[in-house]
Amino acid sequence: MAANTGEWRPYVTPGLKLSAYAHWWLEHNEPAEMAGRGGGGMRLLASTAAILGIEWDADKIKNDNTMVPLSLRDPETRKFTIRKFPILPIGLQDSLNPDKQTTFGNPEDWLPDSERLPQAKGIEAIVGIIDIDIPLAHRCLRNREGGSRVLASWQMEHVFEQKGYLPYGREIYRDQIDELLKKHSGGRLLGRSDEDAFNRELGLVDMKAPFGPRGLAGRFAHGSHVIDLAAGCNPETEPEFSEKVGIISVTLPGRWLFGDSGEFLELFMVVALQRIADLSDAFWRRNHPEAKPGAKSGYPTVVNLSFGRQAGAKSDQIDQLPKFLACLQKERRDEKKSQFQVVMPAGNDNQSRVNAEYHIAPGQQCVVGWRLQPGDQSDNYVEIWARNAKKTVPELAIAIAAPSGEADPTIGEPGTAFDVRSGVRVYRLHGEDIAARGRLSYLVCTCPTESQRRPYDVVPSGLWRIVLRNCGKTHCRVRLSIQTDQSVLPAGGLGRRSYFDDSTYVRFDECGREPDGSRFDGKTWVVSDNRWGTTRHGTLNASVAHKKVSTVGGYRLSDGAPAPYSSTGVGLRGKGSAEVEYPRRAPTASLPSEDGIAHPGLLAAGASDGVRVPVSGTSFASALATRRVAQGFLATLSSGDGSQKPKTSSSYLYPSATRDERKARFGPPYTVLENALIDRLGGGRIRHPKPGPVPRFGHR
Known part of the structure; x- marks a missing residue:
């Protein structure tokens, strides 16, 4: 069979500039095949090139239910900006804003009236969670009185109900959550709750739609595990954390909407991050009306984003997520707003043969x-x-x-x-x-x-x-x-x-184990990976291969060993000329993603109360790192250093890693953090920051 007989033809056409991913998807997927609720919806038709600042001529779009793209560049100056962009509606007809408002030039354009936001008395820091299947009725998200600690939750895929200020979906606030908790708990916040009924009324579970959310109907849900590790607590054992840390969550649409390969994921990530930043500031203004103009303002905010993609430029000069975050953080510094930090996982692709x-x-x-x-x-x-x-x-x-x-x-x-x-x-x-x-x-x-x-x-x-x-x-x-x-x-x-x-890639060693990129030769740790060809080094996911976020790897709590799946940076290979290409050569730090060899995974909240399940992955190490940063915010605010100066997430994680590494009592061969292990463990191994009800036997 002949190959490569086709000619190179332009796929970028005037007025309708598509990314390659979107161009391919549009040609090979029929929107009608991905019908939403009642057959009336359409799958998201989007362009990741829009994030690159490529304008979209909306007049070329004939179907009003398809899309309006996201652009982060000013069309006149071509400079990278934030918030001055069209918001992307997702392709479910009943999720869209019927007013078709797509441009939000200022934060106030897509925020409710201040009086609509609940009071956040006692809150000193905000944890943002961007995930799927978040259980808003779970006990780990309640305060001592049984009320919710979730200040706001945007459900992107829900039937539209906001009367104008959101582009799509529904956003609910703490007072609404508390009302529903009472309704489904016999009229008492501390009563026994009917979580199934609560989830169905809020649309967190929809068994009727072919692709409706249903993760919370099972035993395990990714979002429940993440939010418990990042911000969940027992108010009796962690009263300060319960009273002073508020939660803002964004529930992403189902995987069927942002693509099985994450074709459109970055669009939702950017919009969700901007939403949490603007809401955090709105809550500050609601609860500090006496704040002086020009003074430092805003709650220090840390966001856990447990998503990413393996392929990409892996450069903060080309990838758009680091550019967006750099612009957002610069804007906050210029306006004297408090810290807004993002924590993400290193990825689980170390042994997947994808690099x-x-x-x-x-x-x-x-x-x-x-x-x-x-x-x-x-x-x-x-x-x-x-x-x-x-x-x-x-x-x-x-x-x-x-x-x-x-x-x-x-x-x-x-x-x-x-x-x-x-x-x-x-x-x-x-x-x-x-x-x-x-x-x-x-x-x-x-x-x-x-x-x-x-x-x-x-x-x-x-x-x-x-x-x-x-x-x-x-x-x-x-x-x-x-x-x-x-x-x-x-x-x-x-x-x-x-x-x-690749024939040069060693998949199994002489003992039948799958190598993870480093080995102990009896005296020291050495790199055991291909220099060229298929490698484990460089498998950090593309969404975190820059220094605008804190990147977290995973290790085994029982003996300190790096989790075999935790992605590897380029390490010392990234020095010199490669520094431009690899701005991040290793994770910032590592936290537990496994209990032990016989106890895989981390125990945390399941999809409903009374269920705890062990799950593995760097997503959950990232969630623990988010918790550690929030604890650092509280420690800084209570130390007398002033509420104006919470540090960056890396400024909390890296010192914690080096300090905990010095105090660690891991046995050989994982006693010392050597160079060959830094590529995967980063600055060091941070202790588990969340107290558990029953520690497992043998934990240090």
């Missing part, structure tokens, strides 16, 4: 094996980023060979794409920041290897080959990342992730 790196000499080429698994019902994506020592745009040609085909590499212009065959396409990514930083980037997209809804758009499973040829006159450094790939439904297993098939 590869190569040096290609002039005139040479390399062939990268890419294994598509059978039975995969989700699209597959690989991002390729190249740079050279001269910091000029590399001349890197690309070709894709099917399991039974050959390929001849070619180079496309930015903003063009070519079809390898039906269901396989290569995009040359465009964007002013990419060329300005001397980068070249490709995106390879394939249809699923099995599909029940579009059998004509499937590709063969097996070993595909990505052929890269350096046509320039200087060495070229190339990094390949396979995008995150998850089932659309949380319990589904139909999204089988592809991986790099």
Whole structure:
């Protein structure tokens, strides 16, 4: 079969500038197939390129129920701005604002009247939670009187009810939550609650809609575990934390809306972060009407965001999330507002074979094996980023060979794409920041290897080959990342992730164990990973590979060992010329994500009261780090240092890590934090900051 017979054609058209992800999705997904409530909704049609500041001509959109994109650049100055952007409605008709208000130039434009916000007496710090399936009736989110500690909760996918000030969904406040708690607890806040009825009335569980939220109807929910570890508490054992830490939550729409590979996730992340920042300030103004103009204002706020994507530029000069956060934090400094910090997990891709790196000499080429698994019902994506020592745009040609085909590499212009065959396409990514930083980037997209809804758009499973040829006159450094790939439904297993098939990658050692990138040679820890080819180093998720957030890895509480799945930074390899490409070379610090070898996971709240489940993952280490930062805020405010100067999240986590590391009593071989372990553990291992009802045997 012939390969790469297509021609490079522009995919960026005047007036309708799409990102490569959105362009691919629009061509290969029928909106009618993803109908929402009652068959009347449509799946989100969005452009991640909008976050790159590419304007969208709304007149080109003929269906009013599809989308209005998000733009974070001022159309005149082209400078990166915040809040002066159209808000993106999600594609469920009954979730949208019927007034179709899409532009919010000031914070007040999308906030309720001050009198509508509840009083927050005694609150000194705010914890923000951005997640799915958050159990608002759970006891861990209640105060001593049984009332809710959640000040506000925005449910993005809920039926619209806000009468104008929100673009979509519904936002409820503490007084409304308390009223519903009384209603479903026999008229008493401390009464026995009917959580199922509470969740159904609030829309937290919807068993009627095909893709409705239903995580809280089971035993475990991601959001319940995260919010318990980050902000949940027993008011009897942690009275100060219960009384002084308020919670603002944003419930993201289901995975089916932001994509099984997170195609549109970054849009929701940015809007959710902005919402928490503006609400936190609104609560401060509501509760401090006597504040003097020009004085420092606002609650110190830390947000846990346990999401991310593996593939991306991994650069704070190109990726848009760090740019947004830099702009937001600068605005807050200029307006003398308090700290707004974000904590995110390192990721769980350390052993997933999704990261590869190569040096290609002039005139040479390399062939990268890419294994598509059978039975995969989700699209597959690989991002390729190249740079050279001269910091000029590399001349890197690309070709894709099917399991039974050959390929001849070619180079496309930015903003063009070519079809390898039906269901396989290569995009040359465009964007002013990419060329300005001397980068070249490709995106390879394939249809699923099995599909029940579009059998004509499937590709063969097996070993595909990505052929890269350096046509320039200087060495070229190339990094390949396979995008995150998850089932659309949380319990589904139909999204089988592809991986790099590399003969030099050691998957199992001589004892049958899966290596994690470092090993103990009897005297010291050494790196045991490929220098080139498929590597574990560099698997930090792209959303945290910068210094605008605190990045948290996971370790095992019983002996201090790094969690085998916790993603690895580039470590000492990131020094020198690679520093520009890898602004973050290791996590900020690590917190427990496992109890022990025999006790995997961390115990925390299940989907309902009375249920505690152990779950593994760096998302939960990140939640503990968020709690540690909130505790640091309270300690600073009560120490006499002044309420004006809470430090950044890294300023709390890194000193805590070094201090706890000195006091740790882990046995060999994890006694000392050596260089080979820093790549995964960062500045050190912080102790579990949340008191538990019953400590497990053997914990230090």
